[in-house]
Amino acid sequence: MEYKISNRLRLTAIILMVVGALGVGYSFLTSHVTFEEVETMLANESHHGDGHGETTTDHTVKETHEIAEGTHDTHKTDEHSGSHENVDEHTKHVNHVMHAMHNRPWSAFYIAAFFFMMISLGVLAFYAIQYAAQAGWSPLLLRVMEGITAYLLPGALIVLLIAFASGTIGHYNIFVWMDPEVVAHDKLIQGKVGWLNKYGFLIRGLVFIAGWAAYRHFSRKFSIAQDKADDNKNFKKTFRISAAFLVFFIYTESMMSWDWIMSVDPHWFSTLFGWYVFAGMMVCGVTTIALITLYLKGKGLLPKVNDSHLHDLAKFMFGFSIFWTYLWFSQFMLIWYSNIPEEVTYFITRIEDYKLPFFGMIAMNFIFPLLLLMNSDYKRMPWFVVMTGVMILAGHYIDVFNMIMPATVGDQWYIGIPEIGSMLFFAGLFIFIVFTALTKAPLEPTRNPFVKESEHFHY
Numbered sequence: 001m002e003y004k005i006s007n008r009l010r011l012t013a014i015i016l017m018v019v020g021a022l023g024v025g026y027s028f029l030t031s032h033v034t035f036e037e038v039e040t041m042l043a044n045e046s047h048h049g050d051g052h053g054e055t056t057t058d059h060t061v062k063e064t065h066e067i068a069e070g071t072h073d074t075h076k077t078d079e080h081s082g083s084h085e086n087v088d089e090h091t092k093h094v095n096h097v098m099h100a101m102h103n104r105p106w107s108a109f110y111i112a113a114f115f116f117m118m119i120s121l122g123v124l125a126f127y128a129i130q131y132a133a134q135a136g137w138s139p140l141l142l143r144v145m146e147g148i149t150a151y152l153l154p155g156a157l158i159v160l161l162i163a164f165a166s167g168t169i170g171h172y173n174i175f176v177w178m179d180p181e182v183v184a185h186d187k188l189i190q191g192k193v194g195w196l197n198k199y200g201f202l203i204r205g206l207v208f209i210a211g212w213a214a215y216r217h218f219s220r221k222f223s224i225a226q227d228k229a230d231d232n233k234n235f236k237k238t239f240r241i242s243a244a245f246l247v248f249f250i251y252t253e254s255m256m257s258w259d260w261i262m263s264v265d266p267h268w269f270s271t272l273f274g275w276y277v278f279a280g281m282m283v284c285g286v287t288t289i290a291l292i293t294l295y296l297k298g299k300g301l302l303p304k305v306n307d308s309h310l311h312d313l314a315k316f317m318f319g320f321s322i323f324w325t326y327l328w329f330s331q332f333m334l335i336w337y338s339n340i341p342e343e344v345t346y347f348i349t350r351i352e353d354y355k356l357p358f359f360g361m362i363a364m365n366f367i368f369p370l371l372l373l374m375n376s377d378y379k380r381m382p383w384f385v386v387m388t389g390v391m392i393l394a395g396h397y398i399d400v401f402n403m404i405m406p407a408t409v410g411d412q413w414y415i416g417i418p419e420i421g422s423m424l425f426f427a428g429l430f431i432f433i434v435f436t437a438l439t440k441a442p443l444e445p446t447r448n449p450f451v452k453e454s455e456h457f458h459y
Contacts, residue, residue, distance in 0.1 A: 016428025023421020100412035122285025150437030314379035364395025
């Protein structure tokens, strides 16, 4: 059964991209403020009423940018009056706010780019698992997964481009280890320059993307060829490359999470972080599969997909949400309980300056999926799965926000034009690419050896 993208959906995607691009462009144009402009702005403001006022704990942003501005050691060497110290503190605070304003549009754009790339990468891994496991329930959903993974190549290249551009076109707006001034004064980062350097970062990123895109290309090619074949050779090829890809994926996903996310806090590390990011991308990927499947089924397409398929997708949404929570708690509990200063500052920053998104994200990603999807009957109700899915995606978007923003803008965060514009732009781009890809091949794989089992799947 062929799918044709509706004019309304295409127009919606284009409008989202245009409105989002205008918001992003406005954000970048208005972020180039000078020290004097920030000083005037702060003087005209009474006091921040949103809890983001005084700078307290964001060591990475404050200290490294102060070094870059040459103000880091001023208060240590100055032995003048208290009034001079007040002036020095004022200068530091204005510098911090100025750098946060410079960094904010870059960070907001990067968060949205990574989130939608993360969805497509999670779906690609889930797709490979279906082939490697020779799953019998999922063949009717494979073309939906192939459509979603079409976003991976452009999406991942955009993420890498933003990351690299922020340290070349921009002034080290996301990754402070790209700044040679910071590295020159930071012994800990100096010990990591063998890994944390611009060109190593770029080369590794291109290798990751090339491997992911190659698997997506060949698995899609063999999947379509299988429809016209009179044997199962193409299926067997996909089985073999899927098994090999999963090994490649586990290594590259971990390294990608270190490079693209964890290194925004170059002093902090967690050995669980790769798995933590993996759990988030898998639950977002499965949720997106469920939402797009329900959309297509609502249009009269995918008639053989039944409530048992939906039930299994919802089970995976539930299971990966619990898995994500287990990893979040394991990471948090061990770091919080050991109370090692260079580790625990990661969570102190987020708890003190990001209370609402930090605790709200935990509720959205654990409590709501737990309560809403625990009942087996609810997993078969489309509107219930959609409601839960929207909650899960919003929660994990905030999770990515929490991973990036504290290290780049510190306590000067807001939800405004940069964040909303970036999300709209990439949502529109994602919808346009994914639903265009779905028109390129029949939605049902007719010659998959397990397709009959999938058609008669009941649980």
